[in-house]
Amino acid sequence: MSSFDITVIGSGPGGYVAAIRAAQLGFKTAIIEKYPTLGGTCLNVGCIPSKALLDSSEHFHNAAHNFENHGIEINPPKANLARMIERKQEVVDQTTGGIKYLMDKNKITVFEGVGSFESATKVKVTKNDGSAEVIESKYTIIATGSKPSSLPFINLDKERIITSTEALKLKEIPKHLIVIGGGVIGLELGSVYLRLGSEVTVVEYMDKIIPGMDGTMSKELQKVLKKQGMKFQLSTGVSAVERNGDNVKVTAKNKKGEELSFEGDYVLVSVGRKPYTEGLGLENAGVELDERGRVKVNDHLQTNVTNIYAIGDVVQGAMLAHKASEEGVLVAEQLAGQKPHINYNLIPGVVYTWPEVAGVGKTEEELKEAGVAIKVGSFPMRALGRSRASGDIDGLVKIISDAKTDEILGFHMIGARAADLIHEGVTAMEFRASAEDLARMSHAHPSYAEAVKEAALDATEKRPLHV
Structure with a gap:
């Protein structure tokens, strides 16, 4: 029987990152994945393929509607959906192949099959051909993610x-x-x-x-x-x-x-999505679920069974790939005796429409409901020279700060490259910056990020420069 220090069940952004960090810290590590490719929902049928199609469709939209305004004259473009889908798969294959490389690089043993508990320290891997083997693990991390929810009266035929x-x-x-x-x-x-x-x-x-x-x-x-x-x-x-x-x-x-x-x-x-725990055999290990079918964990992501942990979509909190990754690192570092932490308030959320939407911290509605005295500043993207140059004039930046201390409590934006710009807010809030701190920082001109400075000026003293 093979034995490991840490076994991870599920190879999504939570699972594979947990395995990599565990291996980096010197643990003999295994990962179990039931599908032929690693990466879980995010890399195979979620984040990565959807962004590939979003980019392809946005290129088509621009060619059909915006190129002429930029002085680019072409025949009416034709959407080749088959090629878009093919390119999407190429991106997925490259990305999942990269995860396989990282497993090999870090000497992580990969088992292809369904992982299920036989006991708190033994995990059975059932392969597609029906054969099975049992491995022993000192610690196990459940990272099985989630699957799409439906409504009870809907028959998902997966065709129409x-x-x-x-x-x-x-x-x-x-x-x-x-x-x-x-x-x-x-x-x-x-x-x-x-x-x-x-x-x-x-x-x-x-x-x-x-x-x-x-x-x-x-x-x-x-x-x-x-x-x-x-x-x-x-x-x-x-x-x-x-x-x-x-x-x-x-x-x-x-x-x-x-x-x-x-x-x-x-x-x-x-x-929405729901946690995926089917076939895990949690009852064999004595692991408890909560009323919503999530694996119950404490503040250290430890289940009621002391050597079993759970991370990502299968536990409470936002169902976000980067949240799962942070949790995977946290568990591995805890087991190595380190003192990691996660500030769940500062995990950003993003909508990859165009323009993109992103937010971190508290919303205005949450702060008002909590009775917090706040200041709110905003700035429209259309007032930026950079936005007018690119034609991306929709959207705004909104900064919410404490009325007494000026500490930034919420940072929200909709506009071009919001998915990247949101991290200016994450960084500022991680170091408990004030709106005035952001307002006094130099921002390159012309750039979309100038809207951040202007919104901070508006939150601080109601004195934006360009509106």
Whole structure:
């Protein structure tokens, strides 16, 4: 029987990073993955492939709508979806291949198969051919991630009624894509096909899209996407989804009690994700789940079984790849006797539409509900020379600071390259900077980042320079 210091079940951004850090720290490490390629949902059917399609569709959109304004004259472009899907897979293959290289480089033993507990210290790996082997591990890290949620009355046929996984490999551009759910995944994939010529209708139960983000960002993103052609039906609950051949009908009711129906050729069900623990055999090890099916952990990500830990989407908290990675590092370093920490308040969230949306810290709504006295500063992207030069004039930066101390409590933005610029806010808040600190820092001209300085000036003294 093979034995290891640390065994990781699941090779997503939480699992593979945990394995790498454990190996770096000198632990004899194994990782178990049931699929032929490493990288989990994020690298195979999530973050990476969706961004590849988002970039391809944005290039097409610019060629069709924006090139002429830049003095570039071309024949009307044609979207080759098959090639976009092919390129997406090339990106995925390169990225997952890179993870395999890192496993080899760090001398991590990779087992292909389904990992399940036989006891707290023994894990069985069941391979696709039915054969199995048992390995022994001093510590085990559960990193099995999540899978798409659905509604109990929806039959996901994965042909016309689909999840994000199928949306990444369609063979045709939908005529009318109905998206159930106005969260990050639905809006990103809806944007892909909107740019390629689909009619896209988003049906959302809440009264706003991206409900977990700052309200200003929600309103601004809806306004921008509506301008791009996306349709929204908010405060509406879906009650039925029926397929008839190549057509799908969605029946819903709004909060006024009115019956509504939508007909299209594809329905994307994007109502969140749920932790994936099926087949883990947690009962054999005595590991407890909470009321939402997540693995219960303490502040050290340790389960009720002292040598078993859990990280990422399978535990409480935001379902974000970078959160999982940080947790993987934390567990490995704890086991090595180090004192790592994670500030969960400073894990940024991003929506990769165009313009992008990003936020870190508290929202204005959260701070007001908590009774915190705040100052709010904002600055529109359209007031920047850099934005006008590129044509990316939609969006704004919003900085929220404490009314007494001026410490930055929330940093939110929608605009070009927000996914990268948000880390200016993360860095500032990690060091507990004030809005005035940001306002006094020199920002290159012309740049999108100048909006950060201007919003900080607005939050500090209500004296932005360029509006």
